Amino acid sequence: MSSQYYIIREDDPHVMPQNQAKILSISWAQYSQEWNSSLHTHNHAELFFVVGGQGSFQLQNRQFSVGSRDLVIINSGVLHTELSQSGSPMEYIVLGVDSLEVLADTSGCVQSHFYTGWDEVVRCLRLMLQEVRNGQPGHQFICQHLLEVILLWLLRQDNLTLTAAAADRRSSRECDLVRRYIDDHFKENLTLDQLAALAHINKYHLVHTFRKEYNTSPISYQISRRIQESRMLLVSTDFNLSQIAQILGFSSLSYFSQSFRRLEGISPMEYRKRNRSAAR
Known part of the structure; x- marks a missing residue:
């Protein structure tokens, strides 16, 4: 018989503090003629996962391009909007998360490209969407735990630093x-x-x-x-x-x-x- 046994360490530096980041919403969007592109803000962080197409994000003072496998994190209170390229409609899944912010410059926004871990994160996102659509008992808890899994994957990205945002x-x-x-x-x-x-x-x-x-x-x-x-x-x-x-x-x-x-x-x-x- 062959077997494998591993010890799970409790002092993992990637572990997020408990009871802080909280899932508020999840939505899926793809460009259409009804796309609303006006600048707006939220009182919570938004995590945009671009799963298809190309587009750009407009902040108050700058604009940058995004494509598939890109992640954009917008901190609370930052003016922004999303724009799509007509020839390659942008598709994304966005999470609204309370008590979370990304270490960023004065723009309050960070863009990151996934080279590893993208498929695992997208599977979690699609499972969250499925849970919310079905509305079965306990779906809130499943979505919260999936958020924590996603955040751990994000913490493995070298260029991201996530912290808890106090009230x-x-x-x-x-x-x-x-x-x-x-x-x-x-x-x-x-x-x-x-x-x-x-x-x-x-x-x-x-x-x-x-x-x-x-x-x-x-x-x-x-x-x-x-x-x-x-x-x-x-x-x-x-x-x-x-x-x-x-x-x-x-x-x-x-x-x-x-x-x-x-x-x-x-x-x-x-x-x-x-x-x-x-x-x-």
Whole structure:
């Protein structure tokens, strides 16, 4: 008789911390005329496994090509969308995973190509899809365990580092996303509903976490950015106060003047006089 016996070590460095990464969703998609390619974000990580065709991913500031056997991991709060090549329709399976992030540059996104382990990962993904479609009792547990198997395969890739994302760090990223959006659009008429939809969180939760992070509300931060910009316009241009108020998106001159005095302690015209005389 021949046999093989192996000891399973408990100190394997690849083992993920328990009760952290959690499967939220799984979906399959292939390019069609109804493909929605608008930039969007999620409050959880997304893992895209390209199983066929070719396409590209568009982030806020860059775009890159993808093909079969590519993996793209998008961290929570990162603006992105998927695009397909019409001659080679892209097909992918995507996992939504909570409490997980990939070590990435400032883009919050990592692309990796599978040279080994791809077939095993895809088998797990298709089994997850089958479990969800059938909806048999216990399918949630099977999908969660299959996620853990997939993550272990990913940890074997030399260029991937996965970590657990704590709840406060996710809130911080959501607030950072909103803050950066305000920085880019502070002249526009932004609403709490619009900002909360951007971060995919409740608007009351947004106000609470944003105030905790930056000691101000999102709308107050927007006003402070407008006043900051107005200081530059008051000193470096000859625009009158009504023009500056209109440029910065204030609904009226009086609202601009009240906001400026509240934050700066003096009127806009007095600020212009003081700083122009100091510059001479």
